[in-house]
Structure formats: C-alpha cells, structure tokens
Amino acid sequence: MMPGGASTPLAQLLASFGREVIETDPAMLDSVAVDHHLRHRGKPLALALPRDTAEVSRLLALCNTLRIGVVPQGGNTGYCAAATPDASGTQLVLSLRRMNAIRRVDRDDGAMIVEAGCILAEVQKAASEVGRFFPLSLGAEGSCQIGGNLSTNAGGLNVLRYGMTRDLVLGLEVVLADGRVWSNLSPLRKDNTGYDLRHLFLGAEGTLGVITAASLKLFPAQRGSATALVAVPTPAAAVQLLARLRERLGDLVNSFELIPQVAMQLLAKHLPSARQPLAATAPWYVLCEATSADASDPLADKLGAEIEAAIEAGLVDDAVLAQNERERLELWQLRENVPEAQRREGASLKHDVSLPIGRLAEFIDIASRWLGEHVPEAVLVCYGHVGDGNLHFNLSAQPGDTSLASRGAEIRRVIHDLVAERGGSFSAEHGIGQTKVDELARYAPAVELEIMHGIKHLLDPNGIMNPGKVLRAGRTP
Ligand code: FAD
Ligand code: MLT
C-alpha cells in the first residue's frame, strides 16, 4: 500500500479532518520533530492543530481506533524529550497552539479558566490585568504553554510560597485516549466528592490524556517587593540563611535561589549585558525575594535587617538590595539566564534533583568531591531552587572536550544513587519523558510502578498516548 494512499492512517486523518487541521508540510513537521536540547530527533506522521475540545475528542477517538500514537506538544521547552515523537514516522504530534483563549477571569472567585494552548506569560498577564496574581514563573514562560506546565507539574521560581503547578489548579478539562471528555472546570476550593482525578493528569506528561483547559487559582496582586543578591561562603550558610528568613519573614519569602560563582562567569562570558552587581566575587550567591500584597509593607527594611544580622552571624559576606524595579529585573535576569549561559558553553549533563533541605549542603559536598576525583575534566554548575530543596546539579564540558557524553550514564548513576541514599528524588521538577524512563524503573518502588501501569492501562488500554514516555511499554514494570 502506498504511503499516504487511501487506507493509510494519514489518509484517514486527512479524510476526516482535512489539511486545516492535519498539517503535513515538511518544514512544519521538522519544527516539531526535535526536543529543546536538540538531542532527540523524531519523525512525525503529521502535526494535528485542533481548534476546540470537540475536535481533540474526535481526533483521539480516531487515533484510538487506528492505534495511532499521539504525542502532545506544548511550547516544546521541556527537558526530558517528553514532547518529541519517536523515529518510526507513525506518531502524530498534537499541538493545542490554536486553543489559546482565556475563557474567564473571575476576580472574586480568585479563579480563571484558560485553554491549554495559552502561553504561560499570557496567563500571568490576564491575571494581572484584573489585579490578581498567577504565581507560576519560570525562565521559559514566554514560550511554554500552560498545558505543558500542567502536564509536567512545573516548579519554577515561586514554589517556596505557592507550591508546584498542581497546587495552583482547581479543575481540569481532559480528553481521554478514547475521545471521552472529562470536564470539571470548577472554581471550588473544597470538593471531596470521591477520588481527586485532577492529580492523575497533572505531571502525567501527556501519557494519560490531553489537557484542553484548566481552572487556575489566583492570588492577590503582589504590590511590594524586596529583592537581594547575597554572597554566601558555602551552601550550608545559604541553608541557614533560608531558615532565618523563613523564621522571621514567614511566607513573605517567595524565592530563594542558589547561584554558584561559575554560573556568574558563564553569564559574563555568554551574556555580557547581564550586569553583575557585587564588586567582589564569592563562591556562592543567593537571590532571595520577599513580596507582599500590601504596598506599604517595609519589606526592604525587613529583608535588609535580616541580611545585616546574617552578616554579623558570619553567614553572609556581602549583599545588594534592588533599589527599583529595573534593578530587581536585572537581578532576576542573572538567575533566569543561567540555563541559557550554560547552554551556550556547550555540552552538558543535567541532574534535576531534590533532597531534604537539611541534607542539601552535605550532598553538594560529597557529590562535588566525587566529581573532583573521578570527572575532573567537567565543570560543576550547581544552581537552583534551594528554598525547595531542588538543585540543578549540572556539569558542563570544558570547551573542546567530548568525553562527558560518553561517561553520562556512569556519572548519572553515581549522582542519582547519592541522592536516593539521602531520601531525595532524581527528578524534582522536569519529569521523566523519554530520557529518565530507566531511572524511574530503577528508583520507584515496585508497588508504585504497578499502580502507575494499572492507571495507564485503565485510561489508555491501547497505549496511544505519548508512547514510550514515563513508563516502559507493557503492563508490568
Ligand atoms: P512541552 O515541553 O511541549 O511538553 C512537556 C510535556 O507535556 C510532554 O510530555 C507533552 O507531551 C506534555 N503536554 C504538553 N501539552 C499537553 C497537553 N495540553 N495535554 C497533555 N500533555 C501535554 N521547568 C520547571 O519545572 N522549572 C523551571 O524553573 C524551569 N525553567 C526552565 C527554564 C528554561 C530556560 C527552559 C527552556 C525550560 C525550563 N523548564 C523549567 C522546563 C520547561 O519549561 C517546563 O517543563 C514546562 O512546563 C514545559 O512546558 P511546554 O509547554 O514547553 O511543554
Ligand atoms: C531552572 O531552574 O533554571 C531550570 O529548571 C533548569 C534549567 O533550565 O536547566
């Protein structure tokens, strides 16, 4: 039978939906065939661009009948190649980029209903236009979609105070693998009517269904802020500073991010417009921020006083407080551009780990020493959301060195074992995708894997939803 002939899956998709919805242009397919890091290249059968939930429903029903694998793709900014099709040429990439309406923003309910194809920055903007705050914030917010954020249960820069994406969700609309629609876009904060199905789809990376819309929690607009870049001698000092700030400022502290000196050097090398505000260098820095809904709250005084006290206690060497919004944004630019600076440096090996906060410093110490002894050619770029116990324990290859990739599996095993021994997680916020399927199979308890496979089988018995992602194919672990 000829490819594209009358009875092929592609022909049936085209016959049912037409070229308005099923895109086959090679340049378009190429643009969705590769992951963010350009490490995994697939071959899409076609790209589906549905216009509404009913169309997503009809599409999945047909794909289920024809056993066509469906790979949802949002902004394609994810780190685990979770939105990339395989190389078989049989998987349909599904993008909700046309479904990007803000359906409703309710200031009084403190809720908004958005379609999954909305860019995260647009969601934040719609909330702020009615004097409300949607706290999810990450470096990719100008291009990632809320559907992708929900499906990866993204973390980001404000988790310390507001939680992960799943903590910001009141309800969902989901199309199941067989085309059925489950819709519960409720603004209710309390609803104990049986199992809470939301949480199955949040963080499922498109393996259980397609999220088409969500009801999101809004918060009071934050009208006052104080932001500081603080030089600290060690990660242990950073952790102690965090404890002091939390003790004294409570929930006013919304971000606490660790940046190492080497990241500052990469920023200066690759993004020289990013201004480095502290004159002297330090081994480590913390970017911390406190915000308040009350514009008259003297946050700068409060944060400044705590930092002064921390200097006296020997926890902080130096600090700068942003004096205005421009300076605040400049500080955030430093933190948000660390991944980009590391990308420009060349090959890297990333570990997105979390640990109990009390064991972070010990982990950094032990893992750095192991690297120094066994992988001296690599440069450690360890940064991240220390306030959440989440480190991006990344390695960069020295310019011209190609050995890092070949030792990746061995290094990853040691780092992840060190994390597991301390009760941590090998995937704090970036998910599993296709790059960490073996890690999940190794580190998750058998009973957990059995439950996950059972849920997958219940919701997607034909295995059409994002095949090969999160779980190994087949029913048993
Ligand atoms: P994609 O990458 O397109 O897809 C991710 C997964 O979601 C895939 O499995 C896909 O199949 C699935 N999916 C997408 N849309 C849907 C849908 N509608 N229904 C069902 N499944 C769907 N992540 C963090 O957690 N914290 C950070 O601080 C952070 N910072 C980043 C900074 C930069 C500069 C970059 C490039 C990335 C960063 N990320 C971060 C990773 C990434 O941005 C997040 O994982 C983000 O949530 C992915 O959204 P996306 O729309 O790009 O999803
Ligand atoms: C971040 O926190 O900047 C990202 O999650 C990690 C990264 O982009 O490498």
Ligand code: ZN
């Ligand atoms: Zn992160």
